[in-house]
Amino acid sequence: MSQTTRKFVTAAAIGAIALLLWWWAGRRGEESAGPAEAAGASGGPAIDVGPLVDEARLARLDPRLAERAAISGRVHEADGRGIAGATVCAGSSAPGLGSAERAARTCTTSAADGFYRIEGLLPVPQFVHASAPGHVPGQHRAGPGRRARTLVTLRAGQVTTGIDVVLASGGVELKGVVRDLSGGELEGALVSSGFAYARSGADGTFTLWVAPGETYLDARADGYAKGWMMGVAPGMTFEIALTPESVLVGRVVRAEDGAPVAGASVYAEKHLESSSQAVTDANGNFRIEGLKPGAYRLEAFHDEAYGTGPESAVLGLGETSEPIVIKAHPAFLVEGTVTIAGGGSCEQGWVRLSDKAVGTRGGQVDADGLVRIRGVLPGTYEPQVECDTYVAEASYEPVAVVDAPIRGLRWQVQPGQAIRGRVVLSGGTAARGLHVGAEPQVDPSTPRARTTRAWSEPTADDGRFELLGLLPGRYRVSASSGEQPRLDPPVDVELPEGQDLEDILVTLPATGELRGTVKDSEGLPVQGVEVTLRGGQEWLPTTRTLDDGSFRLPHVPAGEYRVQAVSAWTPLQAPGTTDDDVQGKAVTIATGEVREVQLVVESQHGRIVGRVVDSAGGPLSDAFVEATRESDSAAAGAGDALRDSRWTFGGAETRKLTDQDGRFELTRLGDGNYTLVAQRRGGGEGSVEHVKTGSEVEIRIADAGSISGTVRIQGGGTPQEFEVTLNDPSTGWRSGDKFFRTGGVFRFPEVPRGNYSVIVEAAEGAVSTKTSVSEGGRAEVQVELLPLLTVRGRVVDALSGEPVPGMEVRIRARGQVQMFTLYDQTPKGQTSDEQGRFEVEKVAAGAAQAVVLPKDWVDNGYGWSTIALDVPSTGATAVELPPLKIAKKRRNENEAPGDLGLRVRPPAPETEPGEAKLIVAAVRPGGPAMRAGLQVGDEIVSIDGQDVTGANGYLFHDLSAVPAGTTLKVGLGRGATIEVVADAMK
Known part of the structure; x- marks a missing residue:
């Protein structure tokens, strides 16, 4: 390590030289940098690097110091x-930005x-x-088909010409307005919808031209966090309310002597959300803007350093x-x-490196296939390698990192095979844009x-x-x-x-059309709510209401349905x-028929006023208040x-x-x-x-407490x-952080009062404990990590007892959120084999x-199951669990469940699994x-x-999600067994 340490000392001492390579920095793991605006910070004493800095070389390698580039085309x-x-x-998502x-x-x-010409661009892809x-908006594409290249590599001081964009007709006008939470209009906000x-x-106000139908819209403005909403164009006025930004500032320094580290990528991650990134300047300073309120964990990645x-x-x-x-x-x-x-080289993808004892690091593929982790x-x-539209090898040579950087690695991917065809309507007409x-x-x-899977670009005019x-x-x-x-119907192929x-050939069935309006009890239109169908199929079309409360579903399969207006995943109630x-109205759609329906819901013009004060009763200006509707169901x-307020996102009127x-x-x-929640x-x-x-x-607003401890x-x-990880089940408040070389010490400085589970995980072991925090109080915990075990067991069908192969098993401490991505690299042993057997390592x-x-x-006929269990501590390094029972889906694919006419009250979040009752x-x-x-x-x-x-x-x-007409034998605690025959979906 002595040689490596000397390299690190030299690089950090001259500060600005580290900036040479910052723009090649890989993104961390599979996480995508958040959309919040961030940039390098200024401030702090300047560093005199003397003759060691080759300014000409710095200008060539650092795009921000190099001469700007330009793009032109038609x-x-x-x-x-x-x-x-x-x-x-023009824009860029180049690694390191x-x-x-x-x-x-x-x-x-x-x-x-x-003709157009854009100047002043960074010389990056x-x-x-x-x-x-x-x-309809579009992007530059070089070449035909799914593998057309979309990135343009620019050179400093040069103009890249011939960068054309071909647009198709059929776009519609989308209108909206951007405000802040106080209701004032915001000028100069950047609003985007796709391209x-x-x-x-x-x-x-703003105007965009987009493809017709449902669209996602976001807005960014200086001094604010990003806002977004879903809606339909044309006919709907989009209103986006932006929250004043919060900002993280700081400095990355070498642990040994405090010297600044320039060119480090600093990530701020809010628990269970995407991260935002900034790059340290020559003095090691960073500034991450555009953040929403909350607790953030910070990590810094550099070519020769890492810290939290x-x-x-x-x-x-x-x-x-x-x-x-x-x-x-x-x-x-x-x-x-x-x-x-x-x-050729990969244009879009990433590489992730995983070590069971150390953790995971990853980097984004640059336009020329280069990856810097x-x-x-x-x-x-x-x-683990992922390259869009290509197939990675089953495995690659391990990468052993000892005491020096590693360069020149090559990871090859294969073109794989293709499926091509056309999508047509029942009459043979090509279906475009699917x-x-x-x-x-x-x-x-x-x-x-x-296994592999694939998705296409939107189908062409000929449906291909x-x-x-x-x-x-x-x-x-x-x-x-x-x-x-x-x-x-789908098409099965080999x-x-x-x-x-x-x-x-994928042939879509003939359909009918449903039109209608949603108005409240005062006769006023209800804008922007989702309109959904319930019926014999699980996947059915949805849309949103326009400014006048109207909606249109042009392609509805023939059948009997219930149409509902939904907000925040809950059907709006009819008056009384x-x-x-059962909400909504029943409709029957026949092939080629146009049906109309009018939905009347309770008044949507209610009002709540109030005041936010501190713990001493003094008024708090610029506090953030959000309202979440409480269910009046007996099962709530x-x-x-x-x-729910931790997960839902209200509109402009429910946040002020x-x-x-x-x-x-x-x-x-x-x-x-x-329920109203205020943050100050x-x-x-x-x-x-x-x-x-x-x-x-x-x-x-109560005074916050803190939780600290030693591991x-x-x-x-x-x-x-x-x-x-901290978790208060009763309130849903949750936070987490990573700690590196702190001598086992951790601290969460601002925690609401409550009763918390504290889960600690490390390569050497894991443990969970509980603690309580009073208003303004401090909680101290000391934990000792329990050795990690290898857990073995079987996955079996709940009714037949037969083994279930092909099921992935992940085990973590109870209360810890399981994070999944489609491309997670799971050890083969964690997937159940032909006998249903699995093996999971590193379990506490x-x-x-x-x-x-x-x-x-x-889709193998089984869904997701979350099973509470207790892993015994026997003193052995491996334990055998009782069989994990899972229930096979009792419906055909895309078949909606029937209606049983009952609701079960869920147990309180803090209830122990063995004590829960239905x-x-x-x-x-x-x-x-x-x-x-x-x-x-x-x-x-x-x-x-x-x-x-x-x-x-x-x-x-x-077990109870069965098709209409199915008889269920329901055993009751009072000793009776009744037979419930499921009705068609209500």
Whole structure:
């Protein structure tokens, strides 16, 4: 290590030299940099690097110091006719750019002949987008088909010409307004929808031209965090309310002597959300802007260093943190190239390196296939490679990092095979603008075999699609649209080895059309709510209401449905009803028929006013207040709305800032009760439940407490790196952080009062404990890591007891959130084999939960199950678990479940699994359950003979989700067994 340390000392001492390579920095793991705006910070003493800096070389290698580049080309129709007045924008997501640089767009307007020129661009790979009145937005594409290259590599001081963008006709106008939470209009906000960009005017309004139908829109403005909303164009006015930004500032220094580390990528991650990134300047300073309130964990990655923040950085609304010092310790760079067999390099993808004892590091593929993975600690890593539309090898040579950087690695991917064909309507007309996917189908005889899947670009005018990067095997090919996740019927195909499939025909069924309006009890239109269908199919089209409350679903399969208006995943109530009543209206759609329906819901013009005060009763200006609707269902649990508020996203009217007197007003609320949560500038939160519309309320923000502690390894010593997760089940408040070389010490400086689970995980072991925090109080915990075990067991069918192959098993401490991505690299042993056997390494003894899901998310007839279990501590290094029971889906694919006419009250979050009970909270009058004799207060103890009490309660959902007409034998705690025949979906 002595030679490596000397290298590190030299690099950090001259500060600015490290900036040479910052723009090659890889993104961390599979995490994508968040959209919040961030940039390098200034300030602090300048460093005199003397003659060691070659300024000419610095200008060539650092794009921010190099001469700017330019792009020119034309925006035109497919026949070559120029499009005047198009908005053309260039941007980049090159590895190493800060979040602000990734979010930035440099735009211009095309001339009469469609010509454009964009200057002042960083000399890094750029993409070019364009939009124009009457056209669907598009991007520059070099080459035909799915593998057309979309990035343009720029050279310093040069103009890259011929970068054309072809636009198709059919675009529609989208209008909206950007405001802040106080209601004021925001000028100059950057608004985007796909490839379309615009700036808001002086009155906050903007106009975009987009493809018709449902669309996602986001907005960014200086001094604010990003805002977004979903809606439909044309006919709907989009209103986006932006939250004043919070800012993290600090410095990255060398742990040994405090010298600044320049060119480090600093990530700020809010628990369970994407991260935002900045790059340190020559003085090691960073500034991460555009953040929302909350607790953030900080990590710094450099070619020769890695470090974490000393504790969670807690930001209040609009707050800028005190300077945070991140101490960086020696680490290494791993650099390689992802190449394509037969020639060429990968344009879009990533490489992840995983070591079971050390952790994971990753990097984004640059346009030329280069990957730079920074801050890698010593260890032996297994590479995982992903390149869009190509197939990675089954495995790659391990990468052993010892005491020096590694360069020149090569990871090759294969072109794979293809499925091509057309999507047509029932009459043979080509279906344009649909996405087609190929989902692998499970082979029970080879449950651990690799699988691939693919998605197409939108189908062309002739309905053609192309699916690339597939391995041989069985696939289900289906089409989808923005309004419907899958359009039946799919086509099952067999892709033989070494041969592409051509001319696959996906024929969509004939449909009818549904039109209607949603108005409230006062006769006023209800805008922007989702309109959904319930019926015999699970995947059905959806849309949103326009400004006048109208909606249109042009392609509805023939059948009987119930149409509902939905907000925040809950159907809006008709006047005089509750959440336990069936909402919406029944409709029957015939092929070729146009049906109309009018939905009337409760008033949406309720109002709540109030005041936010501190712990001493003083008013708090600029506090953030948000309202979450409380369910009035008999099955609703205490505190559900408070917990839901951590996950839901209200509109502009359900979130507001207080004025100088601490007052706020929330409007356009549906009638009912709400939970209000307030957060203050500077940190802290308060909440009030059961606030009825029309009320006036005071919200007191309590003083925050703290949790700190020490982690020890059994037998002596402290872990080099560990993670701590805090969770209060009753309120849903959750936070987590990673700690590196702190001597086992951790601290969470601002924690609301509550009762917390504290989960600690490290390579050397794991443990969980509990603690309580009073208002303004401090909690101290000391834990000793329990040795990690190898856990073995079997996955079996709950009813038959037969083994279930092809199920992936993940086990973590109970209360820890399981994070999944489609491309997670899971050890083969964690997938159940032909006998249902699995093996999971590095599991801590104690209360745990197993998540069992189909490998690679392949539909094999089983869903996801979360199973509470206890891992025994026997003194051995491996333990055998009782069989994990999972329930097979009892419905055909895309078949909706029937209606049982009952609701079960979920157990309180803090209930131990073995003590949980399924208590019937509501029985619908005249429904199947009532006809069978079920009563409110009954305990359900079995379904078709399978025990669903206590820790087996997770089986209830899958066992009871049956098609209409199915008879269920329901065992009750009072000793009776009743037969419930499921009705068609209500």
